[in-house]
Amino acid sequence: MKRYLWGSLALLLILVLGATGYYLYRHATPYQELVDHGPSPEARANTYLAAEMFMRERGLKVDHANGLEVLATLKPAGNSLLLLGERSNMSPRQADQVLDWARAGGRLIFVAEALWDDDTQQSGDLLLDRVQIHQQLSEDLEEPPEQEANDAFPKLTKVYLEDEQAPAYIGFDTAFHLDDPDSLAQSWANSGVATHMIQLDYGQGSVTVLTDADIWKTPAIGLYDNAWLLWYLNTDTAVTLLFNTDHPSLWQLLWRYFPQALVALALLIGLWLWQAGSRQGPLLAPAPKARRQLREHLRASADFILRHGGQGPLLQALQLDIRRRARRRHPGFEQLEPEAQWDVLALLSQQPVDAVRQALQPVSGQRLSGADFSHQVAHLQTLRNAL
Incomplete structure (x- = not known):
């Protein structure tokens, strides 16, 4: 009796499962769903990661460095150096080192970081001052660049090439303007508001000055022709992205190369302070033991x-x-x-x-x-x- 009961239950379960599977087969529709988990940790750590991947897809060799020490092994010919990091602590010696590399045949691209000061006749940006390019606010311009008739995109920068009927459109920040007071530029690119890119022949190499490099950060690199400009400026070269140009201070160099000497100096100073603070002169005489009168x-x-x-x-x-x-x-x-x-x-x-x-x-x-x-x-x- 039990065997018959268990057999009936098993048959019933098989029938239910079969009917359910047949119903799902006839009525269920498969589909794919993409779940966006946001930027990867690598993309959050490197805002130019998309720019690097784009240039590699175009066949360019791309490396990035964290200091100017890379110039010791980076040959000028056939190489581009992009200074995209903050340079406020760059020393005069480092600025000369970078420009000497460009003069020897390297292709240098950097962002102007400071405004020109007419009173001091300098901006404080060593690279910008040495190539004699001035940066100022677009709103301070007395005569903005001439706008084209029927310009549909006055806030976009136009880059014109030979044998091309239409320009490339770049989304530079229009708040800043680059000025070439000595007419040294071989080419430049303007929006309807200001000049945002200037290129100079520099010795055997070239120097390109930009008002900003945010056009190559994620997601701006996917807008307009921003990615194309990055490829165009670095065509036929190996690209090195430099993010950090801070030079170490004197104390950092001393601690890096002479830590034992600094520790010994600190001990000597401590011993000198202890010696200088020790008691000098004769000891005070003890109080007399005789008691006072009533x-x-x-x-x-x-x-x-x-x-x-x-x-x-x-x-x-x-x-x-x-x-x-x-x-x-x-x-x-x-x-x-x-x-x-x-x-x-x-x-x-x-x-x-x-x-x-x-x-x-x-x-x-x-x-x-x-x-x-x-x-x-x-x-x-x-x-x-x-x-």
Whole structure:
């Protein structure tokens, strides 16, 4: 019976699965879906990665470097050097090294990084100043470049080639303009707003100055003819992209090549500071072991109380001592009225009642003169000594 039941269940399951599979086969439609996960880590780390891949697809050899040390092994002939990184820390020696490489036959392409200053007659961009090209804001131009009639794209830069009927269109930033005051340029490219690219013959090589290189970053390289311009400027050369031209400081060079000397110098400075800060001169003599006399202690205590508490505490202490002695000589003294107390004290001390009254009068907050204070203390001491 059990075997028959299990066989029926298995047959039923096979029928259900078969019917489901047949239904899906007849009605299900396969399709493909692309999921965009965004730029790869390589693309996020290198904004010119698409430019590198484009040039390699066009048959150009592309390398990138992080310092000008590459010039020591990079032959000028047949090579292009693209300076796309920040160059504010470039030294004069490095600028000369780059231009000497271009003069020897290299193809140099760089971005103008600073504006020309008429007051100082320089921009601070060493490469730009040495090739005598000035950069300024387009809005400061007195006479913008002449626009073509019926120009449909005035904000795009036009690059004209021989034997070509239409220009190539490049999306340079129109906020900046390149000026050639000495008319050294062999070719240039303008938008309807300003000049954005200038090419110079430089010795056996060439120099190309751009207002910006954002046209070759992702995704701008896919717009207009931006990618074509990158290929055109580097045709028939091996391309080296240089992203970092910062030269190390003196301390960085010293630490790189002479770390032991710097550590020894730091130790010597520390020892010198320790020696300079040590105690100089004879030691102080120890305090004498002889003790002060009781009178000196009492005078010092009285001076301290007078400086910090005033005259009142000293006078009140003498008055309290007089009343304490009077209680021992005359039981019930504290229960008497003040006038009766003065009579008792006058009798016990053989002093006039007026003198007793004056000596025991309450201490006011008013400060007494030195003579009055001494006179009051003398009265109180005479009264106390008589008891």
